Amino acid sequence: MDNATTTQAPVSTKGKKVTFRIWRQDGPDQAGRYDEFELEYRPGANVVSCLMEIQRNPVTKDGRKVPPVIWDAACLEEVCGSCAMNINGRVRMACSALIDRIVGDGEAVITLQPMSKFPVTRDLSVNRDRMFDALKRVKAWINIDGTHDLGPGPRQSAADHGVMYKLSTCITCGSCLEACPQVTIDNEFMGAAAISQARLFNMNPTGKMNAEERVRGLMGPGGIQDCGKAQNCVKVCPKEIPLTTSIAVMNREVSKQIIKDIFFNQGDEKKATGGPG
Ligand code: SF4
Known part of the structure; x- marks a missing residue:
């Protein structure tokens, strides 16, 4: 088979930006708002890696230095369950949410909101x-009957x-x-x-x-x-x-x-x- 017919030319992503519109809330009973952050597009990035990048330099799109965004995460491999949040209106795990799949070829704006059925502790972190x-x-x-060896369990x-x-x-x-x-x-x-x-x-x-x-x-x-x-x-x-x-x-x-x-x-x-x- 002719490689020329099967290999697609790489799409240039140089200069492509992704805007993150992130829910900010200082505490459980505080009013909320959004902050917008702009990042360089990086192929293969996920939402958690972008949040980490924002955490390292929490400066909004309009140049304001703000407190780092708070969110929950532990395992980064869809095992701990702590990074669930609403991403562009759909609940999913931030660690397995790939930016490429979220934005596709469309407008590169990603809105992050905390889950709405749990009280917000701060920003994207909720009390589950x-x-x-x-x-x-x-x-x-x-229930176990002590910690001694009980032998093999039932089949x-x-x-x-x-x-x-x-x-x-x-x-x-x-x-x-x-x-x-x-x-x-x-x-x-x-x-x-x-x-x-x-x-x-x-x-x-x-x-x-x-x-x-x-x-x-x-x-x-x-x-x-x-x-x-x-x-x-x-x-x-x-x-x-x-x-x-x-x-x-x-x-x-x-x-x-x-x-x-x-x-x-x-x-x-x-x-x-x-x-x-
Ligand atoms: S969606 Fe519900 S059932 Fe599925 S892993 Fe999360 S908590 Fe468990």
Whole structure:
């Protein structure tokens, strides 16, 4: 094959600029504003590397020296989940958001905003406590009986293991809550992540011992019944976790628990009233 027909001439990016329009907010109850920063375009750059560049020289496009932008980041490889933010109106991880893919051939303006379903601590950094509180509510862990060697755990089927592995990749980034129309900044809905983690730990052979407690954690105000089935969560999850399947599975478990409770309570009432049974 003739190379001349398959190799494209490199596009010159010399002098190309990218403008970052970044939300600034000095504290949780402070008013917000935008600052604009202009950077040289660098092929392969991601949003976090651009934020680092701005941090080194926090001078706005109109020449004002301002405090460095605050954002959360730790692993820089889509594992810690802390750099989720709205990038040009779409929630995503700043570490894996490549500038080339965001701006394409269009206008090179990138707007960065903090996630809106969590309280802002400063600039792009938010408080994600509601997610961790939801994980506590559904007891998203396996209880252990001391720290001594318990020997090999119960066997798992390869099929279950495959599902559980996928569910275990949740990085608690909050993207699924941000995209969910049922989650608001001031309501209690736990969102898809905690529901999916309840499914994960209920599938675990040892975790099954506390399955009912997790199912009960999904019930009540802010629980699984607040899901409106918009299915946005599954579209934005950076780990492609099958969140809508998890919600359907746990909805069934909650329904079964409700039916069990109805019969259990009826039995109790009969005993209390001296009725048959
Ligand atoms: S389920 Fe997906 S989007 Fe939601 S917190 Fe976990 S990784 Fe993020």
